[in-house]
Amino acid sequence: MEQSMVQTQTARLLREPMSDVDIARNLKWRRMKNFMFSVVGLLTLLFAICTLLALFIDLAMTGVPRISAEFFTNFPSRFPEKAGILSAWVGSLAVMITTAVVAIPIGVAAGIYLEEYAPKNFFTKIIELNIINLAGVPSITFGLMALGLFVYKFKFGQSILTAGMTLGLLVLPIVIVTTREAIRTIPNSIREASFGLGASHWQTIQHHVLPYSSGGILTGVIISLSRAIGETAPLITIGALTFIAFLPTAPVSDVFPYVSFQWLHDAFTVMPIQMFNWVSRPQQEFHVNAAATGTVLLVMTLLMNGVAIYIRYRFRRRMKW
Amino acid sequence: MLKLSALLLFVWMSPALAQTVVVDGSSTVYPITEAVAEEFQKEFKGKYKVTVGTKGTGGGFKRFCRGETDVQNASRPILKLEFDACKETGIKFIELPIAYDATVVVVHPKNEWIKDITVEELKKIWEPSAQGKVTKWNQINPKWPDQPLKLFGAGSDSGTFDYFTEAIVGKAKSSRGDYTASEDDNTLVQGVSQEKNAIGYIPMAYYMGNTAKLKAVGIITKDKKGKVLPGVLPSRKTVEDGSYQPLARPLFIYISQKALNKPEVKEYASFFMKNVATLVPSVQYIPLPASAYEMATKNLNSAKLGTVFDGHSEVGLRIEDLLKKEAKH
Known part of the structure; x- marks a missing residue:
């Protein structure tokens, strides 16, 4: 009974197509839905951007008047107006360099291996899964691991070396994943052409795959470093210090062998830690210093991300296939 | 790659920090130590360095008793557990009260x-x-x-x-x-x-x-x-004057006896006691009476080892009596 009713309705619809008015109404409603979704999407986006902007403007309004040349060239001090972030930004820079030296070769090599050489089997799948998992591990866990392994087992001490290696491991998954993605964008025809001309696998990677994907890889490296620069928890765990009023040993000197790596062993502090210390002080003047440090840190992160976007844009334009 | 690893090996073998006084411990004591370290490094331009951490009194004592730090900042006396840990590693220390801190009940x-x-x-x-x-x-x-x-x-x-x-x-x-x-x-x-x-x-x-x-x-x-x-x-x-009781307490530094053999730690300790009376009020802490600083300096010079506490704070004790007490451990 019911079935036959449905059947007749369908039959009627097929027999009598929608009138123009019906079609117009239907279309209007669908366009309306389309418009509504775009409004909701825009509002969500605006909400996210406004929150970020409000935070940044609030921070900058307090912090920017405090930023001067002396703020970058003075050591921390008990006098808030004389205190600066010299040891903190030099420490951040030294740690970033070490992080890059640790993370880039290992990360890029691992990415190339997984994408170009690794057989597609169960074992590789496990490794891939682990890398993705590693990217989600809380950073404090890396700090605890580094404390046990680098500080106590390998006796690197609470040094720039330890910090650089810890953050290097922390950002390694990001470098590996972006390297793989960059390599994957290269069309297979390029590889085949190279093989066809008698190049070996490594020659193909060296002359074609790596140069073409270097834009994407570089972007990934910069984004991973901009994450590392704001990390605090693992560095506090491995024993980054709060008060340091001297710089690490200079990397170049006028006595043989002219280049010194002693700075890798030196104690250090970084900008987020200096900021944290100032925030927790009772005097309002120190809070202003903290806001200024925060502004510097945010601007640096924004700049790094900006450079990453620029590099990606340049490489995309140059590539034509 | 081989060169790089050889280089890294060379880097790891080179000696650790020289002439640096390593301080860690309480974040309450930190502003005082920051002031002392700042002036100390100005006085001995480039000759000696000081690093200060803020791992907290408990976290600092762990490092101190492992022999990783020279001076420990403490917002309370050493606990029995920590004392035993120091004993096990053979770390002997001099206990010096340096300032008062008070807890304020606020509404x-x-x-x-x-x-x-x-x-x-x-x-x-x-x-x-x-x-x-x-x-x-x-x-x-x-x-x-x-x-x-x-x-x-x-x-x-x-x-x-x-x-x-x-x-x-x-x-x-x-x-x-x-x-x-x-x-x-x-x-x-x-x-x-x-x-x-x-x-x-x-x-x-x-x-x-x-x-x-x-x-x-x-x-x-x-x-x-x-x-x-x-x-x-x-x-x-x-x-x-001791009338704000029982919420006033002394703050301490503990100096490792072994570290005192190093010239930088010895200089740091005597610089600390010489300037503490003026530096403490400059960071808005309350200094001990002058007589207490004199006695503490004497304890430092004669290397009076150990703690006068029984592994917990003594509430309402006057600082002069504290310094006169014989070390219990």
Whole structure:
């Protein structure tokens, strides 16, 4: 009974197509839905951007008047107006360099291996899964691991070396994943052409795959470093210090062998830690210093991300296939 | 690659930091050490360096007893457990009181019903058995209004928490848990200044930085004969003369005896004691009486080892008596 009713309705619809008015109404409603979704999407986006902007403007309004040349060239001090972030930004820079030296070769090599050489089997799948998992591990866990392994087992001490290696491991998954993605964008025809001309696998990677994907890889490296620069928890765990009023040993000197790596062993502090210390002080003047440090840190992160976007844009334009 | 690893190996083999005084420990003592370290490095331009960490009193003692640091900042005396750890590794030390810190009981500035509070009333508020039961002001004192009680206090990792519970409840770390706890004292200042029915305790320096936002409550104690004394407000004077009790406590540094053989640590220790009396007030802490600094310097010069404490804080002890005491361990 019911079935036959449905059947007749369908039959009627097929027999009598929608009138123009019906079609117009239907279309209007669908366009309306389309418009509504775009409004909701825009509002969500605006909400996210406004929150970020409000935070940044609030921070900058307090912090920017405090930023001067002396703020970058003075050591921390008990006098808030004389205190600066010299040891903190030099420490951040030294740690970033070490992080890059640790993370880039290992990360890029691992990415190339997984994408170009690794057989597609169960074992590789496990490794891939682990890398993705590693990217989600809380950073404090890396700090605890580094404390046990680098500080106590390998006796690197609470040094720039330890910090650089810890953050290097922390950002390694990001470098590996972006390297793989960059390599994957290269069309297979390029590889085949190279093989066809008698190049070996490594020659193909060296002359074609790596140069073409270097834009994407570089972007990934910069984004991973901009994450590392704001990390605090693992560095506090491995024993980054709060008060340091001297710089690490200079990397170049006028006595043989002219280049010194002693700075890798030196104690250090970084900008987020200096900021944290100032925030927790009772005097309002120190809070202003903290806001200024925060502004510097945010601007640096924004700049790094900006450079990453620029590099990606340049490489995309140059590539034509 | 081989070259690189050879280079790295060479890097790892080279000697560790030279001529650096390594200090870690309490974040309460940190501002004083920061001031001393700043002046010390100015005095010995480039010859000696100082690094200061803020791992907390407990975390600092762990490093100190492993021999990783030369000087330990402590907002309370060494505990039995920590003492045993030091003994095991053979770390002997000199204990020096360097300044006073006071804990201040604070309320909202518009709170009109409270001016002073007795130690018993504070105990009624904070003891563990008050949890969930003492929730209104008039439950503590019938003269106070029938208003909800909003509590703010130090987090359990803080030295302030250890001392406050010891002084008020009678046992360290014994406290009710249903209150807004924070290791960051600025959070507590914000909390109390925005809640009319709030009462909380914070270190003196945080009260001094926010006198417009907070009102300090005087502490009423009894003398030895049981006579009730008038309420005492915290100030430099009342802390120094010992009348602000029991919430005033000494802060300490512990210097490793072995480290004292190094010239930089020896210089640092004597520089510390020479300048502490002027540097402590400059960072808004309360200095000890001059006689106490003299005695402490004497203890340093004669290398008086060990602690005078029995593994816990002694509440209400005068600093001169403390320094005269024979080391117990």
